[in-house]
Amino acid sequence: MTAPSMSLLSLDEYCLANIFKYLVLDELMVLLGKVHPRIDNAIQRQLRKYRNFEFSMRFPPQYETDQLRMLGKYIQYININVGYSIDQEDVLAILRPLCMGAKESRRIKGLKIQHAKITMEYMDVIRLVAPLLLELDLRCCDVEDSDQLSLLLNSATQLKMLALNNKDVIGLEATLLSRLRILQINWVVGSNLSYVTTISHLFPLLKVAVYQGNLGALYLP
Secondary structure, three states, X not given: OOOOOOOHHHOOHHHHHHHHOOOOHHHHHHHOOOOOHHHHHHHXXXXXXXXXXXXXXXXXXXXXXXXXXXXXXXXXXXXXXXXXXXXXXXXXXXXXXXXXXXXHHOOOOEEEEEOOEEOHHHHHHHHHXXXXXXXXXXXXXXXXXXXXXXXXXXXXXXXXXEEEXXXXXXXXXXXXXXXXXXXXXEOOOOOOOHHHHHHHXXXXXXXXXXXXXXXXXOEOO
């Protein structure tokens, strides 16, 4: 006698949740948008666990645009290690839908981009979530246009922690510095740091820390 077959769709929500809770993110994303709306709903409930999304462009996530946008709705922190040899369009094809989803849900709190040249195209994508960010870390990046960076930071009205390369700190506006709580500076050897003491004196409530690469804090005024 042949045993009766059972479909996932015949299971209730409790059973679906107990099945999908054992799947890792890559396994969930393979199914998202591919089976049935009920399955999508069960997967999305599991996506709430993935508040931090960190990846390297050497091994980028192989998700579709719609899947990335859905994932972005649940993410609170994004950390991308790019690499200067990586084509920016390959990066933005991932970052843009993530930020679009994050903008819709308004859950995102932090964004960190490492080892990338921050062009206007990058800034346009970051601007999607800038008003929501509490933390922005571009300390290991080369910002192309400091004026455009200032405009971007002016829109980040909730920002509390900012990390930049030391050359990008010099032009920061007083209105921004007055609302920050933490300023982290990536120091390039040989560059002038005299402005750090000035910032600390003018903004005594601002915690300033100077780093060199991945080393610990070298200077705490």
